[in-house]
Amino acid sequence: MIVPVRPTAPALVLLPALALLPVLIVVLNGAHGGGAEILGSFVVGAVSPSMDPALLKALLIGLQVTVATALTGWSCSLVLGVLLGCLSSERLWLTWSLPAWPAIVLRRLMALPRSIHELIWGLLLLQVLGLHPWVAVMAILLPYSCLIARVWRDQLQSLDPSRLQAILQTGSSPMAACMTALSPAMGSVLVSYGGYRLECALRSATLLGVFGLGGLGMDLELSLKSLQFHELWSGLWLLTLVTIALEQGLRCWRSWGEQAQFGQRQAMGFAVAVGLSGGLGGLWLAHLFPEAGSLNWLPVQWPDLHSLQLAAQELPWLSMLWETLILTVLAAGIAIGLPPLLLLLNPARPWQHCISGFWILVRVIPPPLAVLLLLLSNQPTLAIGALALGLHNSGVMGRLLQEGLEQQDHSAQVALTSSGASPQVGWLYGSLSPRSPSHLAYGAYRSDVILRETVVVGLIGGSGLGWQLLESLSSFHWAAVLLLITTYAALTLIGEWLSDRSRQHWLQS
Amino acid sequence: MTALLELDEVRVAGPYGDRLNAVTFRLQNGERIALLGRSGAGKSSLIGVLNGSLTPAAGHARFQGMAIASLSRRQRARIGTLWQDLRLIEELSIGQNVNAGALGRRRLPWALANLLFRVDAEASRSCLREAGLEESLLADTGLDRSVGQLSGGQRQRVALARLFRQQPDLMLADEPLASLDPAIAAEVLERLLTSEADGKLRGGAQAVVVSLHRPELIDRFDRVLGLRAGRLVIDAPASAVSVDDLRDLYAP
Numbered sequence: 099m100i101v102p103v104r105p106t107a108p109a110l111v112l113l114p115a116l117a118l119l120p121v122l123i124v125v126l127n128g129a130h131g132g133g134a135e136i137l138g139s140f141v142v143g144a145v146s147p148s149m150d151p152a153l154l155k156a157l158l159i160g161l162q163v164t165v166a167t168a169l170t171g172w173s174c175s176l177v178l179g180v181l182l183g184c185l186s187s188e189r190l191w192l193t194w195s196l197p198a199w200p201a202i203v204l205r206r207l208m209a210l211p212r213s214i215h216e217l218i219w220g221l222l223l224l225q226v227l228g229l230h231p232w233v234a235v236m237a238i239l240l241p242y243s244c245l246i247a248r249v250w251r252d253q254l255q256s257l258d259p260s261r262l263q264a265i266l267q268t269g270s271s272p273m274a275a276c277m278t279a280l281s282p283a284m285g286s287v288l289v290s291y292g293g294y295r296l297e298c299a300l301r302s303a304t305l306l307g308v309f310g311l312g313g314l315g316m317d318l319e320l321s322l323k324s325l326q327f328h329e330l331w332s333g334l335w336l337l338t339l340v341t342i343a344l345e346q347g348l349r350c351w352r353s354w355g356e357q358a359q360f361g362q363r364q365a366m367g368f369a370v371a372v373g374l375s376g377g378l379g380g381l382w383l384a385h386l387f388p389e390a391g392s393l394n395w396l397p398v399q400w401p402d403l404h405s406l407q408l409a410a411q412e413l414p415w416l417s418m419l420w421e422t423l424i425l426t427v428l429a430a431g432i433a434i435g436l437p438p439l440l441l442l443l444n445p446a447r448p449w450q451h452c453i454s455g456f457w458i459l460v461r462v463i464p465p466p467l468a469v470l471l472l473l474l475s476n477q478p479t480l481a482i483g484a485l486a487l488g489l490h491n492s493g494v495m496g497r498l499l500q501e502g503l504e505q506q507d508h509s510a511q512v513a514l515t516s517s518g519a520s521p522q523v524g525w526l527y528g529s530l531s532p533r534s535p536s537h538l539a540y541g542a543y544r545s546d547v548i549l550r551e552t553v554v555v556g557l558i559g560g561s562g563l564g565w566q567l568l569e570s571l572s573s574f575h576w577a578a579v580l581l582l583i584t585t586y587a588a589l590t591l592i593g594e595w596l597s598d599r600s601r602q603h604w605l606q607s
Numbered sequence: 608m609t610a611l612l613e614l615d616e617v618r619v620a621g622p623y624g625d626r627l628n629a630v631t632f633r634l635q636n637g638e639r640i641a642l643l644g645r646s647g648a649g650k651s652s653l654i655g656v657l658n659g660s661l662t663p664a665a666g667h668a669r670f671q672g673m674a675i676a677s678l679s680r681r682q683r684a685r686i687g688t689l690w691q692d693l694r695l696i697e698e699l700s701i702g703q704n705v706n707a708g709a710l711g712r713r714r715l716p717w718a719l720a721n722l723l724f725r726v727d728a729e730a731s732r733s734c735l736r737e738a739g740l741e742e743s744l745l746a747d748t749g750l751d752r753s754v755g756q757l758s759g760g761q762r763q764r765v766a767l768a769r770l771f772r773q774q775p776d777l778m779l780a781d782e783p784l785a786s787l788d789p790a791i792a793a794e795v796l797e798r799l800l801t802s803e804a805d806g807k808l809r810g811g812a813q814a815v816v817v818s819l820h821r822p823e824l825i826d827r828f829d830r831v832l833g834l835r836a837g838r839l840v841i842d843a844p845a846s847a848v849s850v851d852d853l854r855d856l857y858a859p
Contacts, residue, residue, distance in 0.1 A: 102724050103751055107698035109722035513694040516660045517773055518684025518711020523718040527707055531698045 107534030108438075108526055114541070115439040117431025117488070124481035125472070133475020136325070140471060143327030147335055157317055157333050159386070161340065164303045164313035166382035167231070171238030172299035173376030176292050178239065179246025182208060186247055187254040193262065193272045205251065212244035213587040213594070215550045220306045221571055222579075226398050231387045234311040238302050246295060253287045254280065285365025292368060293348040300344060304337065305464045305554065315464060322470050338462045345497075401577035409577035413566060415585075422562035422589065425484050426549045432488025433548060434541035437496035438530055441503075445525035454500060461493030465551065469558040483555035483562075491544055491551075498540060502533050539604035546597035550590050563589075609672045611636050611777060611814050612657065617666035619652050619837075626652040628837040629666070634777075634814055639800050641825045641845065642818040644834035645857055650818040651691065653834065654781045657816065658688045670777065684711025687775030687812070689799075691782040693766040695754045701740075702750035704765055705731040708772030725750065730772065737809050738767035739798055760791045767798060771809055778808065778815040785820065792821075800827055822853045 105113060184190055186205040188198035211219075220237035227233055262279040266272070307315020314333055321330035354364070384390070401409070440453050460468075468486035476482055511528025515521060556564020563586050570578035612634035619627040627649045634640060644650050655661030656668050659675045668675045670686060678686075687708070695704050699722075706721045709730075720726050725747065732745050740761060743749060754765055763783070770778060780799055784792040799815055802808055808815055817828070825831050825845045833841025833848075833856045841852055 103700070106700065106703060106722050109719070112719075509690070509692065510694045510696055512660050513688065513690055514707060514710060516658045516683065517687055517708065517775075518680045518682075519707075519718075520680060520710075520715065522715055523710045523713075526715075526718060527696055527699070527710065528694075531696045534698055 108530045111438045111534045111537050114431035115435025117428045121481045121484050124479055128477040136474045140327045143331040147331040148328040160314035160317040161336055166379045167234045168299040168303035169375045170379030171235045172296050173372045175239045175242035176372050178243035180250055182247035183250025186251045208244040211240045213590040215553050216241050216302045217554050220311050226396055227393050231383045231390050234306045257283055288365050289368045308464050308466050341462050405577040409581050418563055422552050425552045425562055428484035429487035429548045430545040433491035433495050436492040437499045445521050457493040457496040460489045465490045465555050466558045469555050480561045487555050499537055535604045539601045542597045542600035546593050549593040613669040615667040617663045620664040625837050630839045632842055636813040638814045639829045640816045641828040641831045648834040649837040651781055654779050657779055658686050685776040687770045687773040687778050689770050689780040689783050697755045700751045701765055702731045704754050705734055705768045705772050708769035734768040734771040737771050738764040740764045774811045776813045778812040780817040782818055
């Protein structure tokens, strides 16, 4: 008799890939005849990108805007995030012999800006401030600083308090004690998490461009909508090069710091780089947009209670929430399950290098562009959004999985293959098993990110909260906008809570 | 008659000189061999050559007449190893770890099924019983327990059961008694060396090579191989190895 047991780690990592089945069935059923030809042109464009000098010049200007926006948004959010993180840490308030309630209040206040995706911030700021290069910077700054503050605060709280107490007992001032006891550990957090946030900022700046806030994203969107795939690929390859350079640069920085074991100096260097890049990014933007002028607040008519009640009755709550949740589950399943599934197909080195290239490409293509591309050959369905979002996030998860696998001990895999297990089975049991808990823990975090990002594909794909939000924003229906953003924020905060619990479970296991 | 195992002038290079140098010996069916030597003498390297995880820089290593480096997956499954660090898979249950011993004879679907269902529970149980795991862990709920919850001695027995589940012709054990208390060590050695009624060892093996740090146990073996700085300096029946031979072998 076959008795099911509680699925163990490697199976739990692979099972989410089952989400691909319904998604692919719907996508393949919805494909129309002309779609294959369009997708073929897209693939051909990859190997023959346009090298027109005028186009390349325009793309390089777009790329400068995107990079300058990302750098400025990132550095400002890192500085503000670290400051807010310190202020929201109860431990630091208590170290100064002050009551901890302001830290708790601040933490609660930061939940709202954090829960709203940078794209929503971008679209809202666009409505109230008009088109201005700093709108995209602020759209990144607002959620990122609160996200960084949360991570910074959590790290501060998780440090062993005995070191701080020991130094305080020597009569040291609270500031000197914090610098001495906490900064060594926090320096490595600053470098590793700060570096990760820079990659995110580059992706966000590109995404904001897709929705009209300037930069390379806008060029990519125009090329795609006019079916100029050769031009589209020129931009995508440029973005790929920048992404690879950034990832390699950050990887070298981390490994350099680990080998040299001078975390303090490395962190100081990083802090100086952050400050410099903020200043340079700002000057760069000013140079690119010399006539931008100052930011002006445009008049917005805030909704009254009656219009809120009316909007609440009009909105299709059930279908909207259902679509958002299903989109999240399917995309998270693809993002978590696809990387190990692809690696399991062939764990040999050459195949793994091909897969690494695939991760870079799916990471570089913003999900709304992928949705637009799929819509050229398919009917608009929820599955399209799930596939685009899942593939994009599988690029992030796949890279981390591969990096983790490269660093881990392979003795169990060697033991299994030397006892005759096939390379696939040896990899599944010997390498994937030990890596599974951390992959699932990161998958829990990524699911939370995906829930936030559903709004991005919803805007394009005609599903979930995102679609309703776009409709409401386009018609200046502020009551509906307010309700939708509140609902979205509540949903992402619940998702964040669930993701935290799930992540802790996997990290402890 | 073809020897079960045959090494001819095997050399393994290491970062600070040869780990094995011109090692030559033959192993026949039914033999129980103790592999002795100081730390760093090359015992683990020799075990690595025998199970194919290390490829010699020179010389030939053959199993049943075939070069070990070119053995197929199925043929490789006929050589089983009890690793010094056990190499159990912490995330899997006791039963799944024992079944991992059978992966050389099975295909990917079976490997996936083993992660989702209780597969071949009776076979796992039987191997665990032969390895001496206590009865309370042999019930279904016991088999489903994670190996991370087991003591050092229990983990050793699960690794031993995995070796038995593999049903190899040749069993290799790399320092299996290290970090075990004397009573458990004696029992583990007993289970590795005891012959069944048909003359075969447990799990159906025809021969066993055990690397040891405890020369006082050599009377339990048929033959002794002694390594010193990568060279084979003793190859003699256990009864013929003198105290002076062992003193020389372990001399600084």
